[in-house]
Amino acid sequence: QVQLQESGPGLVKPSETLSLTCTVSGASISSYYWSWIRQPPGKGLEWIGYIYYSGSTNYNPSLKSRVTMSVDTSKNQFSLKLSSVTAADTAVYYCARGTVTTTGYYYGMDVWGQGTTVTVSS
Amino acid sequence: DIQMTQSPSTLSASVGDRVTITCRASHNITTWLAWYQQKPGKAPKLLIYKASTLESGVPSRFSGSGSGTEFTLTISSLQPDDFATYYCQRYNSFFGPGTKVDIK
Numbered sequence: 001q002v003q004l005q006e007s008g009p010g011l012v013k014p015s016e017t018l019s020l021t022c023t024v025s026g027a028s029i030s031s032y033y034w035s036w037i038r039q040p041p042g043k044g045l046e047w048i049g050y051i052y053y054s055g056s057t058n059y060n061p062s063l064k065s066r067v068t069m070s071v072d073t074s075k076n077q078f079s080l081k082l083s084s085v086t087a088a089d090t091a092v093y094y095c096a097r098g099t100v101t102t103t104g105y106y107y108g109m110d111v112w113g114q115g116t117t118v119t120v121s122s
Numbered sequence: 123d124i125q126m127t128q129s130p131s132t133l134s135a136s137v138g139d140r141v142t143i144t145c146r147a148s149h150n151i152t153t154w155l156a157w158y159q160q161k162p163g164k165a166p167k168l169l170i171y172k173a174s175t176l177e178s179g180v181p182s183r184f185s186g187s188g189s190g191t192e193f194t195l196t197i198s199s200l201q202p203d204d205f206a207t208y209y210c211q212r213y214n215s216f217f218g219p220g221t222k223v224d225i226k
Contacts, residue, residue, distance in 0.1 A: 033214055037166075045158075045166065045209055045217040058215070061123060094165055098214045106213050108156040108171035115165055 002026040004095050004113035012089075012120050018082040022095030022113055029053050029071065033098035034078045035109060036069065038091040046091075050098060051078055085120045092117050124149045128210060128218040134226040141197040143221045145210035150190050154213035157186055157195045160220075161206045169208075170195065197223075 008020035022034065036048040049059035051069040059067045063082070071078040082089060092115040099107035125148040135141050145155065153173035158166040168177045170186040173193055183198045197204055205225055210218040 035214070037217075044207075044220040045160075045211075047211075047215050047217060050214060060216075096165075100214060106154050106156070106171065108168045108177065109158075109166075109211070109214075110168045110177065112165035112167075 002097065002111045004097065004111055006093060006095050006113045006116040008116060008118070010117055010119060012085055012118060013122050014086055014120055015084055018080070018085050018089060018118055018120070020080045020093055020095075020116065020118070022078050022080075024076045024078075024097075029073055029076045029078065033100055034069075034071065035096045035098055036080045037094045037096060037109075038089075039094070039115075040088075040091040048080065048082075048093075087120050090118065090120045124151065124212060124216065126210060126212055126216055126218040128208075128221050130221060131219065132222045132224065134224055135200050136226045137200055137202055139200045139226075141200050141204075141223060143195045143208055143210075143223075145188075145193045145195070145218050147191045147193075147212055151212050153189045155186075155188070155193050156211045157184075158209045158211065158217075159204075159206045160209065166209060 003025045005023045012018045030053045033050045035050040051057045066083045068081040094115045095113045096109040097111040098109045127146045129144045155173045157170040160166040174186045185196045207220045207222045
């Protein structure tokens with residue numbers, strides 16, 4: 001079955017760049033939208049943005065100035081970079097697969113990674 | 123930007139109760155709404171997409187309805203496994219703030 005696995009440093013210093021990768025197994029990265037979502041401790045889900053397998057992106061306006069997403073189809077991976085982090089960026093970060101057909105039909109985010117905890121602290 | 127709200131924020135219920143959660147969008151999103159269930163320490167799980175279509179494998183006691191700006195998630199008879207937090211989401215992007223269903 002399709003599985004997603006987040007990887008990256010669990011501790012990032014303030015003002016530095018958070019970098020995470022999501023590895024997709026059991027399916028091709030092609031033809032899907034790949035999202036990053038985060039959840040600060042004790043809070044709700046925050047959508048960070050998505051990248052289509054072709055490389056087109058859509059970011060949450062509140063984070064847009066600090067977010068860069070990329071995709072590597074040869075490795076079946078996609079990545080998140082969040083710059084100038086502060087303690088407010090401490091959260092569990094999830095990657096997820098979203099299905100949107102060519103006619104715009106959205107099937108939801110049906111596959112999620114287990115999440116990785118990132119703490120911003122000096 | 124389109125804002126998503128949910129009510130109530132917390133709901134206390136008993137096993138067997140019928141439970142209804144409401145999600146509202148600040149602008150018309152037609153039926154492009156999904157619902158997720160999240161348990162502590164776990165990733166969210168897709169329950170419903172396109173407002174009312176049940177994801178494969180999700181029990182039929184879950185149902186969704188609505189269109190435009192107002193949507194509901196209903197659990198017809200609450201089971202012990204259903205105590206969790208529920209989130210609505212608009213089209214591949216923003217989530218609502220969540221509704222925690224706990225034991226009365």
